[in-house]
Amino acid sequence: GQQVMQIPQYQHVQEGEDFTTYCNSSTTLSNIQWYKQRPGGHPVFLIQLVKSGEVKKQKRLTFQFGEAKKNSSLHITATQTTDVGTYFCAGPQSGGYQKVTFGTGTKLQVIP
């Protein structure tokens, strides 16, 4: 079945440093979604990318969808303590929208 891996699993950064998490799928994705989960909370939708090679920005966050639609990345510039949490990518397998597979997640800790 479809597998979606994220690296790194954990990342500790000093406040102000940049952070990147990478998402790799074993199969082509119809789209890629990114979610953030604060400690003790539930996943919250951040953004969706649909087109091959698409890049979207939300303030300090930059999201990219790979040309082959099998990988994606999230880059945070100048991290803040409010960025703490676990970031998940997710996507339905290409050709079918019903089963959404979540990545393994990257847990970000920001040291003040």
Place this chain on the structure above:
Amino acid sequence: NAGVTQTPKFQVLKTGQSMTLQCAQDMNHEYMSWYRQDPGMGLRLIHYSVGAGITDQGEVPNGYNVSRSTTEDFPLRLLSAAPSQTSVYFCASSLGQGHQPQHFGDGTRLSIL
């Protein structure tokens, strides 16, 4: 606007007991799903539904049953609880299928002794 409501928030069961985790949404979403979250494994899809009367298995369906008699409700049943089912369970809904963002409930933290 309540969104997705899950009950209970916490539950402790003994091995072999059965219980139902409740999930309700008030956004008229057709697609609903159940995930379990375990450390280091992300969220794994248990069952999902694309509309009332239609359900299907996800990645880890064994030991769980679901039904969807109304658009609003999507309960998850544990038939005979096992320690391996200790986890945090999240219910989610979306307007469409996998190509639409999912809205999550607050989760149910379940411990099986």
